[in-house]
Amino acid sequence: MDNNYLWDRSGEIDPDIQQLEETLGALRYQPQPLRIPTSLQIRRRRSFYPLLAIAAAIALVAIALGLWFAFKQHQVTTPLDVRQNAQPAPKQIEKELPQPKREPEQAALNPGANPVRSQKRHREPTHALLARSKVRAPAPPPLTPAELAEKEQVLVALRLVSAKLNVAQRKAQGLPAPNPIRNQHKIG
Amino acid sequence: MFEAEATADVFLMTQPFSAPAEQSVEAKLIEAVLNGEQDCFARLYEMYAPMVHGILLARVPRAEVDDLVQDIFLHALRKLHTLRNAGAFGGWLAMITRNRAMDFYRSSRETVEVTEKTAVAKSPNRIAMEILDLIRSLPEAYRETLVLRFVEGMTGPEIASRTGLTAASVRVNLHRGVKMLREKMGVMSEPPTVAGG
Numbered sequence: 554m555d556n557n558y559l560w561d562r563s564g565e566i567d568p569d570i571q572q573l574e575e576t577l578g579a580l581r582y583q584p585q586p587l588r589i590p591t592s593l594q595i596r597r598r599r600s601f602y603p604l605l606a607i608a609a610a611i612a613l614v615a616i617a618l619g620l621w622f623a624f625k626q627h628q629v630t631t632p633l634d635v636r637q638n639a640q641p642a643p644k645q646i647e648k649e650l651p652q653p654k655r656e657p658e659q660a661a662l663n664p665g666a667n668p669v670r671s672q673k674r675h676r677e678p679t680h681a682l683l684a685r686s687k688v689r690a691p692a693p694p695p696l697t698p699a700e701l702a703e704k705e706q707v708l709v710a711l712r713l714v715s716a717k718l719n720v721a722q723r724k725a726q727g728l729p730a731p732n733p734i735r736n737q738h739k740i741g
Numbered sequence: 742m743f744e745a746e747a748t749a750d751v752f753l754m755t756q757p758f759s760a761p762a763e764q765s766v767e768a769k770l771i772e773a774v775l776n777g778e779q780d781c782f783a784r785l786y787e788m789y790a791p792m793v794h795g796i797l798l799a800r801v802p803r804a805e806v807d808d809l810v811q812d813i814f815l816h817a818l819r820k821l822h823t824l825r826n827a828g829a830f831g832g833w834l835a836m837i838t839r840n841r842a843m844d845f846y847r848s849s850r851e852t853v854e855v856t857e858k859t860a861v862a863k864s865p866n867r868i869a870m871e872i873l874d875l876i877r878s879l880p881e882a883y884r885e886t887l888v889l890r891f892v893e894g895m896t897g898p899e900i901a902s903r904t905g906l907t908a909a910s911v912r913v914n915l916h917r918g919v920k921m922l923r924e925k926m927g928v929m930s931e932p933p934t935v936a937g938g
Binding site: 570585 | 747774775777779782783787790793794795796803807811812813816818819821826838866868869870872873884888890891892893894896897898912916919922923
């Protein structure tokens with residue numbers, strides 16, 4: 554039997570269905586005007602939600618940057634500590650590096666001064682600094698478990714920030730958020 | 742009332758966030774209402790009043806339906822700012838209506854029974870009321886769809902788009918509901934069997 558008539562009133566007319574329509578049609582809604590009281594106040598849609606999302610995103614970015622700087626600082630201080638503890642290393646490097654030309658003159662003027670201190674005071678040429686930095690910069694030490702955890706934390710924070718910024722951008726542009734629920738069917 | 746609001750909020754949260762590519766008529770009207778054009782709500786009322794009427798008629802006495810329709814639309818107008826996805830207006834309103842019908846029975850059960858009998862006795866179309874009673878005895882999912890189809894004259898696709906149900910669900914509800922209604926009507930129309938005959 555063709556059931557399209559029951560669905561959308563197309564196709565072959567089902568006399569039983571038509572009879573039901575005619576009988577029950579007597580109970581159909583009779584249009585009446587909506588009586589809205591004058592005292593009724595319509596509240597406007599809350600507009601602070603996108604602002605809140607943006608503020609949260611900014612806060613997250615700040616936290617992530619703070620963590621990142623802290624992590625970087627921690628990385629920088631570690632080789633310095635190593636250098637301070639290891640005394641012979643600078644002497645070795647000094648031997649390798651070419652001596653500046655002005656050094657003998659300064660030594661002649663002030664023979665009692667500590668040669669190492671005077672050497673530190675004067676400004677070295679850029680290529681020498683570069684060479685020193687190349688020589689001195691040791692291979693980064695392997696990260697400790699605590700450092701690895703911090704690094705992971707920073708990466709997670711950055712991912713969170715990225716996701717939040719994406720949501721905030723979509724909210725600001727009036728686009729709907731991506732649907733996290735797939736294949737949802739209503740029941741009943 | 743509060744429960745109705747809470748459930749409607751939960752419904753909104755669980756609704757898939759899928760807005761159509763272009764803004765629907767409902768979305769434009771809702772935007773206008775929220776921008777202070779209160780008259781636009783009358784258009785929404787015209788569009789959705791039959792659906793609300795049908796859902797109520799499947800649950801509460803006919804005499805109470807008209808007042809409840811007004812109440813529900815006023816409630817929806819007050820709470821319209823909480824609707825996050827304008828495309829889900831129909832489903833949101835249907836949920837408010839169902840919850841309001843439940844609240845009605847919860848708050849005034851004794852009064853309802855008296856009113857129901859009075860309403861049936863005064864009904865101009867007794868056959869229609871009897872069939873409606875049969876429909877009301879069906880499972881909830883079927884009775885709402887059948888009332889919207891036969892009483893309000895909506896087609897299956899219209900029911901789906903207004904209530905927020907999927908077309909497949911509406912189709913299944915219609916077919917199974919009609920089948921069950923036919924069985925019940927067949928039982929009613931059968932002549933009483935004579936014992937020992």
